[in-house]
Amino acid sequence: MSQSQAPAADPAEAPAQTSGARIARRALDLWSTWGIALVLLLLIALMALIAPNFVSLSNAFNIMRATSITAILAAGVTVVILTAGIDLSVGSVLAVCGVSSVVLWNAGLPAVLCVLIPILLGALIGLVHGTLVAYLSLAAFIVTLAGLTAWRGTAYALTGGRPLIAEGDLGFSMLGSGNFIAVPVPIWLMLATYAVLWFMLERTTWGRHVYAVGGNPEAALMAGIKVRRVLTSVYVISGLAAGLAGAMFAARVESGQPNSGQGYELEAIAAVVLGGTSLAGGRGRILGTLVGALIMGVLSNGMILMNTPFFTQLIVQGVVIVVAVAIDSLKNRYTR
């Protein structure tokens, strides 16, 4: 149909759109998006061979449940990184939101509000970061680095410096440890987060604007995109995700831990980059991040199963990150 619409243009110059060429391009696209998934599969295969008790449904659930919190943080961070920004605050925002959910519970609020309010709190914090980045043009790195420090302090301040025990049975503990259709709730929440964000990024105009702002903010501005609003929105999304992760964390440990989530920001970013999203913005896929997060989860699970000393785990983790990214870059060299 579209071909028939464009006869006015010189037919000689019409691009070669043979279906063969298109399929080839499609294949390359797939490989460039999913090359990292191959790394994950290889890793799983390796672990299946060498780690005892690795292959089982319950271990798969284990891995995904353990991954769910960083994966959700990483999903939010992906959106920020797509705009060439960064969010270093997610670990601390998780802590503030997690702690506040228990504070609310202990104050006698219904379970639903104890989850919703912290999520909104996360969004509000994201709004603060986003406003500073978008409207005061401060570097995202430094704004969220300040956030990392300040919100951690706030989390401690909320509890006077110590963990906060939930009174009675925490009403929303199923967020952390419940099951739904035989699958743990955290896994559902992780999948839902990715499904929603995938849709928003790939199937809405907002998603195109995110990519455009990340790819060339000036061009986006010239094209009439409300760059500042888009920029603000991604930090809100990241804050929302961190808020959800915080509530899940609190649900999982049935208490408010002000020191929770420390260092998660770097884990989340590692997952994003492993997943193929460029830190320069404008390029990447949200589902790649999920794969990246699972790589880290499988690795850590496998090594615990193999009883690896903790320092060896750290070394292996570092090496795997570099190797995976290097493989990914070789692929890029081939497709470009």
Next chain:
Amino acid sequence: MSQSQAPAADPAEAPAQTSGARIARRALDLWSTWGIALVLLLLIALMALIAPNFVSLSNAFNIMRATSITAILAAGVTVVILTAGIDLSVGSVLAVCGVSSVVLWNAGLPAVLCVLIPILLGALIGLVHGTLVAYLSLAAFIVTLAGLTAWRGTAYALTGGRPLIAEGDLGFSMLGSGNFIAVPVPIWLMLATYAVLWFMLERTTWGRHVYAVGGNPEAALMAGIKVRRVLTSVYVISGLAAGLAGAMFAARVESGQPNSGQGYELEAIAAVVLGGTSLAGGRGRILGTLVGALIMGVLSNGMILMNTPFFTQLIVQGVVIVVAVAIDSLKNRYTR
């Protein structure tokens, strides 16, 4: 020739070059470079008013001695950031080098070697990072993030996971606690690091190349600059600085602490950004970083003097970072 042809054009086109305008512009330049120094002075004035015992030579030494290690890390990181890179590994490299200096000492090596070898080790680690960044074109963020993990693991592995106490009197402990002409040695080392790096950046061809590579790598390549070599060299510099910081750390605590330097990478980057260096590369001044590091040092010292709860300290620190950067950006708005 063309001048004589266009007498009408030239005077009109030559911008007003009155000496008054020139002085005003000079002042703006100074303010744009040193605006952050004003923030430091204000902070010092504030602390002098509210923090007990703040104003004294010994407290000034305290602050600078406490700042020296992050300041030295930050100096190395500045050079990396000038090329639009980043180094997240410095805290872990510090740990590896610090631990290895004590390992060497306990193995009976002379004190000089116990300092030199770790510094070279730092450079070697930097070489690894630099090679991955420059020759495999991997993102600096992810390479050094992997380094952050892997070298931390290595530091633990070197000691079997526990701190390593120096046997006997540590021969190079003066690096951490000695005095030279009535000024603590760490302060001399910090000043020397900045002096050397200032000279290298401002007065050598290498320095020009660093700024060029950071400002526009493609143009740098076209101008015949060996971009990859320059890129590699900055990570080596950063590794060297971290190695020195490691030896100083070991000297100060008279032991090899594998968990030393955790989180210092972010403190160092905060200092760099506070000092006015752009994370986008190509713009910034090394001495600004020193000011940035001192701001953090004064803040933390002042609040400890006031016995502020640690969580309040965190909150204040975050707020001060944002405010300082915001002030800096307002200045930019004015001068541009």
Next chain:
Amino acid sequence: MTVTTGGNAKGTLLRMRGITKAFSGTAVLADVDVDLYRGEIHALMGENGAGKSTLMKVLGGVHLADAGHIEFDGAHVAFTSPGEAMDRGVVMIHQELSTVPDMTVAENLALGSEPARAGFVLDRRRLRSEALRKLGPIGGGIDPDLPMRKLSVGRQQMVEIARAIDQQAKILVLDEPTASLSDTESRRLFEVLERMRDAGMGLFYISHRLDEVWRLADRVTVLRDGRHVSTTRRGEISQNDVVGRMIGRQVEALYVREHRRPGDVVLRVRDLVGRDNGIGPVSFDVRAGEVVSLVGLIGAGRTEIARTVYGVDARGSGTVEIGGRQARIGGPGDAIARRIGMVPESRKEQALFSWMDVRDNITIASLRKHSRWGVLNQRRVDAAARQFIDDLTIRIRSPRQEVRTLSGGNQQKVVLSRWLANDPRLLILDEPTRGVDVGAKHEIYRIINEQAEQGTALLVVSSDLPEALGISDRLLVVRDGVIVAELDGAGATEEDVMSHATGVAKEAS
């Protein structure tokens, strides 16, 4: 001399009055008045830095004027963002490419106005079909599914134009749209613009190419140093007068080709084939004191030939000899060591260090000459920079001024000095006058000629045919990555070049 009043029956669409704008204290626009009628193409002319783009950015909501007001469609407006201006029907094609390289052509075409269902759900099918439709008038032959980055600069420019002309604009501003276009594309663009004018739109057209302006414009406004000099109907003023008003003096002969005495062969290229860029095999010589131009259609591969010689693009096979000796040039560093210099086609992306000062930009490739053991001799660096600033009459406040604050022509001169500072034996110039005003153009031609006189071999890539014909001793016509004809600079005509470039000549013979 001043605004022609009541000249158009269809009425005034836009009135800009007393527009004043300063950047950090430096006045860029001072009290400028301009009108735009319905159904006219209004050309803005002026030297680099005269304020043309700034004036248009004030109109388009990119900058806010310090003083003055804008009356559009009978109402006062002050757009605060490009989006707002666009909503009201003011569309701009900016001087700098503004596309998103990682998005596809189709996505770029829809940027900011993506087809959507329910207001936010992207309609991918319409995205593609609309792209094909938008590309029709000017950008046919571009695959809408390709990522933008895979397109040459010229084609990217065409996509941008296609996007702008498709919007239902009342005012369309084109800021040097043809800077990267070849003749064929330009001509197609002009047809579209004329149709838009006839439909009653108002168009602002900025260009440094007089022939284009004379072909298109109904009225011409000249700006100088941020001030309005004159607005006249095209027929009422001569090209020479316009140039005179722009730069405050007359330019008798724009092109300079004097005292050429070609000497020995400096560059000898034999059967050169690029490894990945699809050019070759090509063979040609450039002699000392000779100016040789590579000409051809956009995308013909001229830039690639130059880049392969310079070592930025990898060589597949073939040989390059410099001064009679085989040269293995593995990169720009090797080229520079053999005293070859190259001014790349994209100033901002490939040549300038925007945040560094003029001095550093001039000396960055010749620091070795001013240093010992890597330590710079500051005084000699300053002296070298000053020498070129004077020799090339680069207009700046101070050598420590950041180069990004210079106008295009002066920036180009800075880039030129960078290579002159190396005392080159062979100088490769890719589009040396793109986006440069006539005055500066003339000076650049003078510099080129001076270099040739001094015995430098010059290889020029140019899309501006009159320029290539005017300054070159020989022309090499490139088509599909190979050289299809060699023409004498003095004897050849534009028709000769075009017939070889398009392949017509071959079929005829």
Next chain:
Amino acid sequence: ACSEGDPGTGGNGEGDGGPMGDGEFDLIGYMAQDMSNPFFQAMEEGIVAEADELGVEVNTQDGRQDLNEQNDQIDTFIQQGVDAILLNAVDSEGIGPAVERAVDAGIVVVAVDVEAQGAMATVTLDNVQAGEVACEYLVEQIGGSGNILLVDGTPISSVQDRVEGCESVLEQHPEVEVVGHQNGDNGRSEALSITADLLTAHPDVVGIFGINDPTALGAMLAAQQAGYDDLTIVGVDASPEAVDALESDSMFMGSAKQDPTTQGSIALQMAHDLFNGEELEENPVLVPTEMLTRENLDEYESW
């Protein structure tokens, strides 16, 4: 051992509260809150030594002071089908839900050093008491009055209990004033740097309590470097470095004894007994703590 309800691993199905899996006590997990602290490494040594005798394999995991990490580790241990978990929790209450999962999966959970909600048995050193004895000794040494510094650590329960213990003693001594109370991150370097600052603010300090030996020793280095030679500095753990410091003529005066090695072996013994369905003679086991000082240094065998 086998995993919960998963036929894929070919286990013998679930036991009912009693010994499960293959019925052999052959694989246990040890979860430390922070393996970078030598204290927990010494505990691991105690466990491994005991485990070698019992013919049990030990899987050690570092919690890195992160409760979520410990949650994941427990899940992985359940997966792995360990027979028992010796749990040194980051937070005694927060670990509760995870402990419950492990117990439900038929795993014997013994809390070590830090109480853990829902654990089947507990062996702890009374951290509150450790803080008490250390600060009692401190108050005694400074003669019952004067300004002191409290160098705190990261807010995890074992640390907070020590501070609590110390503060309860200080309440009875109003002449002793805490002029500085800061967080030293449980380690030498941070303790050193904040103590240096605190000593600037309060030059008249006569004593320092550090929540563990690395902290106290870091504080001591700061005091040395600031020119002090007559402070009274006490810590907790009686670690080898503390012994070194006591052997030399330093300002470090004492440390509340903790015996991680013994705690570890007792814990494993308890787990073994529980696994075999035996009654425990004593539960919870509370290893009493006393002060290690220069006076009783000879009798002490460091861990």
